[in-house]
Amino acid sequence: MVSAPRQAVVLLSGGLDSATTLAVARRDGFDAVCLAFAYGQNHADELGAAARVARAQDSPLRVIELDASAFAGNALTGDGQIPKGRSGPEIAGGIPATYVPARNLVFLSLALGVAETLGARDLFIGVNAVDYSGYPDCRPEFISAFEETANLATKAGVASDSFRLHTPLIHLSKAQIIRLGADLGVDYALTLSCYDPDDDGRACGRCDSCALRRRGFEEAGVPDPTRYAPGVAT
C-alpha cells in the first residue's frame, strides 16, 4: 500500500541552507509547500533565488509580503553596515549586525498559520547552530520553545494533532550541509547566500555569509558553483 505524501511547509530563503532543507523534506517523503518572505531585504535577488530553487525541486512557492517597518534598525533591511572581510573566529563572536529582531519567530509563526490552513503538521527550517551561533533564534532551545508554543497557539495542538518543527541542519557544519545537499542533487548554482550581491546578483565573496560558504565548499571538497562578482579571488 502506498500512502499519500504528507504536506510540509518549508521556509525557503534562496540560500544554501534552505535549499538543502527542502531537499531533505522531499527525501523524507513530504510534499513541500515553500514559503518565502518579502520584507524589504536590501537584495530582492533572494526571492529570485528562492523561486529558482523551488522550481528546480518541483515545489510550489508562496511569497508572503511583510511590512518592512516591523523590522527596522538592522544591517539587512536598514542602513546598517554589513561587515566584510572577517575570518571564522570573528564571525563566531556575539550577535551579528545582520540580526533582524524576532525574524525567525515571525517567519515561523506565519508558516504555522499557513500550515494550519493547509492541514499540514510539519514545518521545516534550515537553521544552524554551528557556524553562526550568534543568532539567538537559531538555537535548539529556541526551536523547542517554538514547537511547544505552536501547539498551544493552535487548534491542532488542542486536538493533540501536534505540529513538528524539523531542523535537519541544526547540528551540521557548513561542509556537512554541502555534502548532504550534493548527495541529494541540490544545484547550489541556483542559490544565493551573499548579504551584498552586485546588480547582476553575483556574490561579493567577502561578507560573513560568503566567507562561511566558500570555506564550506573547500572543506566539503565540492566544487563551488557560486557566481562571484568580477575581481573576487577564487
Next chain:
Amino acid sequence: MVSAPRQAVVLLSGGLDSATTLAVARRDGFDAVCLAFAYGQNHADELGAAARVARAQDSPLRVIELDASAFAGNALTGDGQIPKGRSGPEIAGGIPATYVPARNLVFLSLALGVAETLGARDLFIGVNAVDYSGYPDCRPEFISAFEETANLATKAGVASDSFRLHTPLIHLSKAQIIRLGADLGVDYALTLSCYDPDDDGRACGRCDSCALRRRGFEEAGVPDPTRYAPGVAT
C-alpha cells in the same frame, strides 16, 4: 526623583478589551506604543476604532500591513459564516469559526520585533480566558510559552534583559473588564467589538462578540454606549 516612563508595545484592535488594556498600561506608568494590524479583516472599521481609541488615550498607533493570504480559511477574513443569535453556553463550546490560524502568535511575534527595535521590554495584549475560552491562543499556558520563546528568540533574552508579556484581563469576566475600564475613564463609545458591523460601523447586536459585550454592560451596571444598527432591540 521622577524616573522616565518606560515604553510598552500594546496590541490594539479597537475593541473593548484592547482599549481597556491600553488604559491599564498607562495606569501602570508606561508610555504606550499601540500596534494594529491590517490583515484583510472583513470590517476595516476595526482600524478606525483603533485609531480613535489610541488618540483618546494620547498614544501613537502603528499599523502593520499583513498579507491576508497567510490567514485564509476562517470566518473573519474569508467567506466563512459568522454565527449569530447564540447564547452564552453555545458561545463557550469549542473553537469558534472566527478562530484565525496562529493569529495571536503572529501578532505577538511582530510586536516583539517592534519592541526590540524600540528598546521596549514590555508587551500588553488583552486576551481573556474567561468568556471566550475557545481560542487556543488566549490561554494562560500559551501566554507563558510565548514569553519563554520570546526571550529565547531575541538579543534581549540572551542578555537576560527579559521581555514581559502583560495580560491584565486574562482572568476577568467581561463585566469586570468593563468596570475596570470605566474606572480608568475608557470611552467605550469609541470601540468596536462587532464581527459584522453595518456600512456605518454600527454593531449588529447578534454576533457572539456583540452578545458577550451587551451582557457585560448589563452585568457591570454600566450604560452601554454602543451604536447598534437600526432594528436591534436595546
